[in-house]
Amino acid sequence: MSKKTIDINKLEDLDKFRSAPKLNKIQSKILLNELSFILRKSDWITVGVMSPSLKKGIHAIRKIEEKFEYEEMKCITIPNSDGPIFLKANQKTGEIHARIEFGLGEGILISCQYNDNLLISKTYGPLPLDFFD
Template sequence: MDKTNSIHSKISLNQLSVLRTAPDLEKDQYKFLFNELLPYMNQADWFTVGIMASSASSAVNVLREIEKRFKWNQMKISSNTDITGPVYLKANQKTGEIYVRIEYGLGEGILISCQHDDINKDSNTLGPFPLNFFHQEI
């Protein structure tokens, strides 16, 4: 096993935070990271989601999977998604709005920012998670 794969088999949320693109994960790694993520999500009041993807349709589909997984209300797309090229999607659960823009030079993955209504609490941005991370049965 090469060094990259051995790192992936033991990767933590802290290690993800330094990556520009989401790593390929083995099946058992999904469960480990999901279980590490849940306490952060359970303490949050609301979320922002950033998705770096190869297309707008891919990014929107990934967001819809996240909404379904966590039983969030479906957010409204507030920008043109009829664009060609790599994108960055930003979804704000508090406002219910989604914005998508062309963005070159990014990696690929999902960033979840756990937000708080109390401005004295720091938000936590976690990821990048693979685009299929929240689609997995864990």
């Protein structure tokens, strides 16, 4: 049985996934180029990370900050037990909030935000947790 390559050539192809699909190097490069262009036009971003652990989730956010030279956000809310995590990071407030959440997929969701209320924010992803490594 041959392994079929998932047809992902643009960010909107990820909309149908609950968890981030595996991407090859070409797909990752294409998506990163598209996302970089979109992020440069936004005023700020929010990031949702669905992760099996807090450490992996924070790592994913730090890699985004590093890649796009954003200021490091601060962890405000951290759960007091281990488990699957949902992190919500807001670049405008500089805050990260984390909570234990079961039943989620795995991946990174990035929403572009705008100061102009006429511009509609759009969420992209899920991208693999190691997408920005």
